[in-house]
Amino acid sequence: MEPSLTNNQKIVLQALEDSEQPLGAYSILFNIEKKGIKSPQQVYRALDKLIEIGAVHKIESLNSYIACKHKDCKARESTSFLICQECQKVYEVLESDLSDKFVKLSQESNFKYFTHNLEIFGICDLCN
Amino acid sequence: MEPSLTNNQKIVLQALEDSEQPLGAYSILFNIEKKGIKSPQQVYRALDKLIEIGAVHKIESLNSYIACKHKDCKARESTSFLICQECQKVYEVLESDLSDKFVKLSQESNFKYFTHNLEIFGICDLCN
C-alpha cells in the first residue's frame, strides 16, 4: 500500500520531480519558500521520510537529492546511479545482478553484504 | 617517481595512517593541532593534494578520509570500499574487473564511463 504523504512532503517531492538535476536541500528550500516552507528542518524532515519510503534518493558525492522515477522503488537502501558530468543529470540504474555481483565481491573478503551505493561518473547519451 | 610531500601533507597523512577508522577533516585537525596545524584550510589543502596523488581517498557517504594502504595507488578517481557498519573500518577493494563491469553497465545506457565510486556497507570478517 502506498504511504500517504503530508503536505510538506508533497511539496518537497514535487520540487524534486520538477527538476532535471539533483537538488541540494537548501536549493529545494529556496524553490519552495513561496509555498510556506521556511526552515531547513522542514526540508530535511520531509527528505528523511521520502528517502525512507524510497521516493527520493540521496546522491552522496553531490550532497544532493533526486526524486525516484520508479513506481514503488525498492532502492530503499541500495542505489546505483549514472551521473553525467556535462549536464548533471542523474540516471538511476536498476540491475538486480549488481547486488549479486557485490554480494560475491564482498564474500571474497569474508564481508557480509548489506547495502551499497554506486555512483558512476561520465557522459550521458544526450551530451555525447 | 614518488612525489615528495610537504610537512603539512606528511602530518595529515600520518594522522590518517594512525587511524583504524576514516577521519573527518575536523577530526584530523583536532588530532594534529599539537603539531602546529591551526586551521581547516591547512587540513583541506593537504587532503586535496594527498587525494590527487592517490595517497588518500574520500569516503563520500561519511564525509571522511582514509589513507590508502596500497603502494602507488591507481585509484586516483575510481574507488571501491567495503565499509563495516559495526567497527567503522573501511577496506579498499582493488578489482580491475569492476571497472570493466561498470563500463559495460554504462554502455547499456549509452553512457560513457569515466570513473566510479562504490561503497558497500555490511559487516566485516572480524565483526562477524
Next chain:
DNA sequence: TCTGTTATGTTATATTATAACGTAACATAT
C-alpha cells in the same frame, strides 16, 4: 477524553568545506 504517535514550526547550533588575501619558500632562467 486520555494517551501515544507523528507531524509541525521555530530558533539555535553543529558540522563540513571554501573564499579571499597576504606572505614565504623555492626553483630556474636571465
Next chain:
DNA sequence: ATATGTTACGTTATAATATAACATAACAGA
C-alpha cells in the same frame, strides 16, 4: 644574484550542509 613564476603556507572570514532541542498541533485508537 636577482628577477620571475609557481607552489605552499598562514590566517580570517564565510559559505554550505545538516542536526539539536524545544514547544505545539493534529490525529488515531483505547
